[in-house]
Amino acid sequence: MNLISGIDVTAGALNAQKVRLDIVAQNIANAETTRTPEGGPYQRQVVSFETELVKQLPGEAGQTALQTVKVGGISSDTTPGQQVYNPQHPDAGPDGMVTMPNVNLAFEMVDLITASRAYEANLSVVKNARQMAEKALEIGK
């Protein structure tokens, strides 16, 4: 019984945007991190999305297959971080230079806004799909 059509697609998209938001939060939180378990400064993480076929119920074979989205992978941005002269820093090299993470706060804020707007857009889809189902139930009232 799938009363609200396309809701699985939107749920996948909401999930993907939430993961993206989490990764942005992680990048902003680690904007000054110069030590990681792998050694070296923190590297900015980037989320990539990929499509995924929604599982079809046998009764709905006539419908076209819908594609939802899922997080394809989280990869590291390998651009080198900025070198800052700070001899007092514990992670400073012999020449007094510290390699900072390659996190650019302006980029992260843009990503944050894009992710939250995309989340909102998907929530509107949920809201409208629900309203359509409720309007259909009002037929004959």
Next chain:
Amino acid sequence: MTPIGTINPLSASPLTRLEPSMSPSEISSPGLLGGAASTTSTTAPTDSFGAMLDGLVGGVAAKQSAAAAQTNAVLMGDTGQLHQSVIAMQESQVAFSLMVEVRNKLVESYQELMRMQV
């Protein structure tokens, strides 16, 4: 949910339960209902209307328990998927409204029959 339109309510089991002295074969016999019964017998549904209603109520209950389980998981901190739980709640709400709507139609048609002049 399309079978609602195709099922003749007169051949449905809820009415036989209301009138136990009458067997379903008597109700659907051509002598009682004329041509209407003969058309329904050719397109007789495999499940009775009552079984379909049972399935509907079961589906609504399953949706509600799924929504409760997801909300519980969010509240207990097992998952951060708040939207999934809210969507499940919305889905169960729509399913419940559909069930109420079907019940209203059923009661309405029963009352319509009771108002019939004999």
